[in-house]
Amino acid sequence: MDSIIIEESGPLYGKIPIAGAKNACLALMPATLLSDEPLTLTNAPRLSDIGTMTVLLQSLGVEVESLNDGLVLALSSHALKTTRADYDIVRKMRASNLVLGPLLARTGEAIVSLPGGCAIGARPMDLHVSALQALGAEIELKDGYLHARTLKKGRLSGGEHRLKFASVGATENFIMAACLAKGRSQLKNAAMEPEIVDLVRCLRSMGANISGEGSNTVTIRGVEKLHGATHSVVMDRIELGTYMLAPVIAGGEVELLGGTVELLETFCEKLTEAGVEISKTANGLKVKRKLDTIYPVDVKTAVYPGFPTDLQAQMMALMCISNGVSRLEETIFENRFMHAPELIRMGAQIDVQGGVARVEGVSKLKGAQVMATDLRASVSLILAGLAARGQTKVGRVYHLDRGYEKLVEKLQNVGAKVERVN
Numbered sequence: 001m002d003s004i005i006i007e008e009s010g011p012l013y014g015k016i017p018i019a020g021a022k023n024a025c026l027a028l029m030p031a032t033l034l035s036d037e038p039l040t041l042t043n044a045p046r047l048s049d050i051g052t053m054t055v056l057l058q059s060l061g062v063e064v065e066s067l068n069d070g071l072v073l074a075l076s077s078h079a080l081k082t083t084r085a086d087y088d089i090v091r092k093m094r095a096s097n098l099v100l101g102p103l104l105a106r107t108g109e110a111i112v113s114l115p116g117g118c119a120i121g122a123r124p125m126d127l128h129v130s131a132l133q134a135l136g137a138e139i140e141l142k143d144g145y146l147h148a149r150t151l152k153k154g155r156l157s158g159g160e161h162r163l164k165f166a167s168v169g170a171t172e173n174f175i176m177a178a179c180l181a182k183g184r185s186q187l188k189n190a191a192m193e194p195e196i197v198d199l200v201r202c203l204r205s206m207g208a209n210i211s212g213e214g215s216n217t218v219t220i221r222g223v224e225k226l227h228g229a230t231h232s233v234v235m236d237r238i239e240l241g242t243y244m245l246a247p248v249i250a251g252g253e254v255e256l257l258g259g260t261v262e263l264l265e266t267f268c269e270k271l272t273e274a275g276v277e278i279s280k281t282a283n284g285l286k287v288k289r290k291l292d293t294i295y296p297v298d299v300k301t302a303v304y305p306g307f308p309t310d311l312q313a314q315m316m317a318l319m320c321i322s323n324g325v326s327r328l329e330e331t332i333f334e335n336r337f338m339h340a341p342e343l344i345r346m347g348a349q350i351d352v353q354g355g356v357a358r359v360e361g362v363s364k365l366k367g368a369q370v371m372a373t374d375l376r377a378s379v380s381l382i383l384a385g386l387a388a389r390g391q392t393k394v395g396r397v398y399h400l401d402r403g404y405e406k407l408v409e410k411l412q413n414v415g416a417k418v419e420r421v422n
């Protein structure tokens with residue numbers, strides 16, 4: 001099992017390219033199930049989660065070809081061979097649940113294993129189920145699998161639904177299923193994440209009739225068929241936010257190629273409050289500290305456009321070296337502070353009470369041997385290691401490979417003392 005070793009790294013200078021969004025690509029790939037014509041995705045990120053989705057789709061009979069060093073994915077589901085998504089694949093990645101809606105809409109049936117809990121919480125599927133039932137699906141839970149089908153294996157019928165919570169995945173499953181349903185559908189309290197807007201852009205290029213994406217009400221007029229398309233995956237705003245913090249924590253000035261403030265407004269506002277200078281360049285964003293001091297800021301995660309839960313752990317790493325006390329409240333997941341005990345091993349002063357972490361900044365963290373627990377927690381430990389005295393060793397870095405392509409290389413290219421060992 002690989003580890004990543006980080007030495008205290010002086011100021012960082014240089015450029016970091018930002019890849020295509022994992023959480024957009026994981027919704028775009030299942031969209032191929034909605035058409036028997038080829039879907040080509042460009043600017044695809046090279047991540048193990050994309051590999052897992054590839055294996056899942058191939059198990060359903062989808063042809064998936066990775067071209068141009070993984071930057072291009074050529075998908076075709078003209079010959080599906082089963083409607084059953086097996087537990088042994090689904091358990092590896094919750095996003096596997098995004099085949100439920102498109103498979104049901106295309107074939108009239110979908111048998112998808114429940115994803116099971118994961119490190120950051122129980123993560124049930126109730127919101128997905130009720131959303132698809134509003135489109136006429138009959139769904140029952142049997143032996144840990146959701147058995148979904150349409151009446152007489154016919155088409156879904158358009159319907160209206162209000163989500164109890166603006167779930168990203170439930171919004172994506174509803175929209176994809178409604179594309180082929182008979183008649184008009186409308187989703188209220190829909191999630192507004194940029195990855196959903198990107199999915200809708202792709203579906204529209206496949207011939208779908210959708211409006212309202214990016215707002216909390218999305219309207220879809222079903223069509224008989226969708227055709228093939230080529231779509232470029234939107235930039236990964238979570239990777240962007242993660243690397244924006246590297247020069248803030250370690251000092252220096254780094255340009256994030258392809259970065260834009262638009263997709264991270266709340267996060268950028270908080271960074272500015274903390275004393276960070278963010279400037280637009282011809283090729284992206286430049287980030288550096290204004291002064292040597294990092295000011296404490298309070299953060300409360302929320303659905304988009306609020307502060308992203310996927311950047312909470314990384315922000316905590318920064319607050320560990322602020323010159324005051326900050327309060328981070330996690331409202332999306334019930335257990336997303338597992339990076340806190342690891343940061344405490346590095347000398348951070350953090351007190352977690354339920355969904356709130358109180359962080360008292362210290363002048364310097366100390367390198368330590370720490371353990372990654374989930375994707376974003378592991379990268380927050382890497383960021384903390386950049387500014388910690390001595391050596392930090394992060395274990396179980398397979399978590400990182402799920403969401404950060406070429407992380408060691410990207411950080412080395414701006415001068416970080418980081419290496420991967422097994």
Ligand code: EPZ
Nearest residue numbers: 023026095123124125126127128167168169310332333375
């Ligand atoms: C997406 O997960 C992202 N994953 C997550 O990113 C992200 O943290 C999350 O949205 C919130 O922004 C992908 O897009 C592949 P949700 P998703 O449904 O769709 C509860 C990362 O690090 N819930 O909005 O699964 C759920 O338990 C990952 O890249 C139900 O209760 O998130 C959670 O507490 C982590 N019932 C909350 O809603 C349901 O039926 C948010 O879940 C569905 C969800």
